[in-house]
Amino acid sequence: MTSWDIKPQGVQSQLKLTGERAGDLEKALNALMGHMSEAAYAAGTAVPGSAATVPNAARQGPVATGQVPLSHRGTMGPVGAALSQYLEKRQPDVKAMVDRIQAAVLGAAKATNEYIEGDLDAAKHAQDAAKNVRLDELRDATGGAK
Template identity: 40%
Template sequence: MTGWDLQPQGISSVLKTTGEFAAKIEKHATSYGKHLQSAAENAGTISADGDSGGGGKGGEAKGGLVALALSQFAEHTTPDLKFIAARAGKSLNGAMDATTEYLKGGQHMAERAAQAQTKALSAPDLDPKKPGKQTG
């Protein structure tokens, strides 16, 4: 690879679009647990005496096998969704920081090149004994 050819406008557009999707993932991750909890509460129960739904005998908690499975599923998958959203955010910030540093470096190199060009184009001084000049 001979060099990089980054286009800040293109990078900005991609980061914006990706950021919008990452925000949607975060929004869905937040509502994810609520939806599973609602599904678990409305899944109904089955008991040995034929009672279904409504929480069973003696005020037992609502639930059953489906509710338990959904609860455990949410417990194990919610951290993964949160990680995906956090990873996306961190990756977006890293891409933005890398692009910024690349552009700063390019600007710094351009400034140094301009200084070198100005120095090279200046008239030569033929007086070697002028104060501030080094001989040898």
């Protein structure tokens, strides 16, 4: 572990870039949720006339921030139900993606800070926690145990 050669300014610029890209990803995911929600609503139903306006609270997938849940818009048809189920199935993947990005950023920042302070064991611990997506360890670590 004594052979590290980290350039803190380079890490800082990469973390800033990663943060910007994570913001872009958040916008894209929120737009996806909004568009899928609109598509589900616009697809209509397989029921004739006014029967389609009865709320169906049983079918509701993830909803983007600021969007009205699908169940508050009226009955959902088969296309809307399929889109809702698709989003529900993808939600764990999205959460894992967010957690991995957060772990990578926190781990790199903590490892670099420990490197600057000269605590290479704490830096390795932060790197390992980030690699294993251990957000609890990264948030709670105080470091500086020289």
